[in-house]
Amino acid sequence: MNPEYRRDIRILFGDANSGMRQLYRQALSGAGFTGLREFDSLSGFSDLLAVARPDLLLLDAALPGGDACAALRAMRHGRLGNNPFLPAILTTWEASQNMVRAAVDSGADDLLVKPLNTRTLIERIEALATARKPFVVTADYIGPDRRKSIDRGGSEIPLIDAPNILRAKLLGEPIDAAQNQQALAAAQEQVQSLRLRQSAFRIAFVAQQVVPAYRKGMVEQATRALLTDLIESVEEIARRVADTELAHIGKICDPLLLTARHIAAGSLLLGATAEGRKQLDLLQTLSEAVLAFFNPGKQANALAQEVALAVERYRARMAARAAAAAAAAATPDEAPPG
Numbered sequence: 001m002n003p004e005y006r007r008d009i010r011i012l013f014g015d016a017n018s019g020m021r022q023l024y025r026q027a028l029s030g031a032g033f034t035g036l037r038e039f040d041s042l043s044g045f046s047d048l049l050a051v052a053r054p055d056l057l058l059l060d061a062a063l064p065g066g067d068a069c070a071a072l073r074a075m076r077h078g079r080l081g082n083n084p085f086l087p088a089i090l091t092t093w094e095a096s097q098n099m100v101r102a103a104v105d106s107g108a109d110d111l112l113v114k115p116l117n118t119r120t121l122i123e124r125i126e127a128l129a130t131a132r133k134p135f136v137v138t139a140d141y142i143g144p145d146r147r148k149s150i151d152r153g154g155s156e157i158p159l160i161d162a163p164n165i166l167r168a169k170l171l172g173e174p175i176d177a178a179q180n181q182q183a184l185a186a187a188q189e190q191v192q193s194l195r196l197r198q199s200a201f202r203i204a205f206v207a208q209q210v211v212p213a214y215r216k217g218m219v220e221q222a223t224r225a226l227l228t229d230l231i232e233s234v235e236e237i238a239r240r241v242a243d244t245e246l247a248h249i250g251k252i253c254d255p256l257l258l259t260a261r262h263i264a265a266g267s268l269l270l271g272a273t274a275e276g277r278k279q280l281d282l283l284q285t286l287s288e289a290v291l292a293f294f295n296p297g298k299q300a301n302a303l304a305q306e307v308a309l310a311v312e313r314y315r316a317r318m319a320a321r322a323a324a325a326a327a328a329a330a331t332p333d334e335a336p337p338g
Contacts, residue, residue: 005172006032012048013058014039014068015091020114024058027118042066049081055166056125059108061092061099069106076107076142078188084142085135085162085187087128091116107143109133129167134159137194139202139233158194163187196240199233200294203256204307205314206230207287211280214263215271224264230287231260237290249293256286 011033013024021038028036037052039045043065061068072088074080090108092099103111109132110124133144136159145159163183168175206226213223234257241249259282263270270276291303 002172003032005170007034008169009033009056009166010035010037010052010054011056011058012037012039012052012054014042014045014063015060016040016062016064020060023116027116027121031118031122040064042068042071045071046080049075049086054086055169056128057086057088059088059090061090061094061103069102069108072106072108078191083163083184084191085164085184087132087164087166089124089128104146105141107141109144125166126170129164129170132162132164132167135162135191136160137191137198139195139198139236142191142195157198160187160190160194192240196237196246197294199236199240200291201307201310202233203230203237204287204291204303205310206233207284208307208311210263211284214268214280215277217269217271219268227260227264231257231264234260234290249290252286252289252293256283256290259283259286 011028013021013028013036015021015024015038018040021040025036025038035055037054039048040063042063045066057072059068059072068090071080072090075086075088076084078084088108089110089112090103090106091112091114092103093114095111095113100111109128112121112124133146135143136145136147136157138157163180165175165180167173206229210223210227210230213219234253238250238253238257241247241253259279263279263283266279267276270280288300288303291307292298292300295303
């Protein structure tokens with residue numbers, strides 16, 4: 001990469017510590033980046049994004065005025081700013097497990113632990129131009145695909161080549177504003193479509209577990225939490241299709257939402273009554289209908305197999321976690337030898 005191209009990059013960086021902001025400015029300007037803008041709080045962050053129109057965001061996780069990880073997550077989900085694909089690096093002094101998990105869930109491209117090494121910072125920025133991970137969209141996550149190839153298995157979740165003007169600028173490629181806007185709009189439309197499909201799959205996935213539990217009268221806290229998850233997924237679909245050509249899916253979502261809320265507010269022994277069993281059957285049927293609506297090219301039995309496999313994998317993961325937690329909680333005397 002020609003260092004001269006760095007002058008065209010707009011970088012927005014935020015840190016509450018003035019000394020850290022000065023370090024950023026010195027390191028970045030020393031490397032040839034001149035389009036720099038700093039801030040010290042998340043207050044007014046949305047307006048700042050619109051005004052600065054950055055090509056890269058550096059954001060400290062401990063910024064006052066809000067939750068930095070939540071703000072970044074909102075940006076990825078299109079609720080903040082006008083570019084959900086903006087390359088973003090989080091920084092932190094605390095590399096705890098919770099902090100790393102929050103950073104990953106936010107959709108950040110990278111997490112750097114302070115104190116920062118200037119060379120590492122520049123290398124990470126250039127890596128976002130040359131080797132940025134494609135985006136993945138699930139029911140509750142939008143951001144870089146961090147799965148290892150072995151973890152993907154036979155996953156059918158498609159990947160998105162996120163628009164990245166940072167790459168074009170650092171490589172000195174010609175910039176066409178109209179084409180960039182079209183690419184951004186196309187990627188956002190792809191995210192919208194994938195998000196709807198994933199939410200629909202999540203609904204069927206949850207129903208596959210909730211309905212049998214209620215029928216057997218084996219409703220635990222985890223089951224009720226899953227039902228809440230289903231309700232939120234239905235609400236998510238309803239919000240996303242409102243005032244679009246897909247608004248007619250409301251004919252399925254409305255009764256599904258009503259049924260799910262009725263079950264959530266009702267007795268834990270719904271499966272013991274005829275009316276309760278009718279509600280559970282309706283929840284199952286409507287969930288399958290939503291899934292079929294957003295997967296018109298797939299047969300019902302193929303969709304059912306996908307849901308069943310996802311449930312099987314989920315239960316296996318939960319069982320493994322429970323076993324690991326039990327092993328960790330065991331005293332030395334209780335732990336198995338070897």
